[in-house]
Amino acid sequence: MNNSRNKHSRCCKKASGASDELLERLDGVLHKFGRLMASRQAQYSRDTGLPAPQYMVLRILLQEGEMRVSDIAATLGVKNPAASGLIQTLEDDGFVVRGTDATDHRVVLVRITPAGEQRFATADQYRTIVLKMLTDGLPSEDLETLVRVMNHMAAVVGGGTDRPAHTV
Numbered sequence: 001m002n003n004s005r006n007k008h009s010r011c012c013k014k015a016s017g018a019s020d021e022l023l024e025r026l027d028g029v030l031h032k033f034g035r036l037m038a039s040r041q042a043q044y045s046r047d048t049g050l051p052a053p054q055y056m057v058l059r060i061l062l063q064e065g066e067m068r069v070s071d072i073a074a075t076l077g078v079k080n081p082a083a084s085g086l087i088q089t090l091e092d093d094g095f096v097v098r099g100t101d102a103t104d105h106r107v108v109l110v111r112i113t114p115a116g117e118q119r120f121a122t123a124d125q126y127r128t129i130v131l132k133m134l135t136d137g138l139p140s141e142d143l144e145t146l147v148r149v150m151n152h153m154a155a156v157v158g159g160g161t162d163r164p165a166h167t168v
Helices: 002-014 020-048 052-064 069-076 080-092 114-135 140-157
Strands: 096-100 108-112
Touching: 020 052, 020 114, 052 069, 052 080, 052 096, 052 108, 052 114, 069 080, 069 108, 080 096, 108 114
Parallel strands: none
Antiparallel strands: 096 108
16 A cells, blocks of 8 residues: 555656646546547447457567467567457458467467458558548647657556557
8 A cells, every 4th residue: 555655656746747737637638538539449440340459469460470479468468368369359350370380389370361461451541541630730740749748658657668559
């Protein structure tokens, strides 16, 4: 209990430069944005037929190549059973395949299929259109600031890691 109080105290000291009113406004905007993005995400999943977690698995495989389930789970920040379930669904849909490592047959590797690449490309085009709509009218300087601030907030929430988060 005392440890969590100390963490809270450190957190609040760091934010002491911001007024309570400004922090309340930020909290309201973040809450509203979260609700709106959840709604958009549901629509995005219906429109593309590819829920965000599956999109992220395909994105990771395109960026990294073949991977073990445990490495995919670590990259997503989820436990192995959750990643395995996502992979199973993608495998059932023909978007990924599992195979063994040529040098160590005990190791199972997951790779994206051509159908998975095609589905990802379609979903990614849609995502790009949505992002352009969300940022339409924002000057590039404001967009740069938004990216910088969101990266900072993601690092704070993620425990200070400098590693960029995989996002949708």
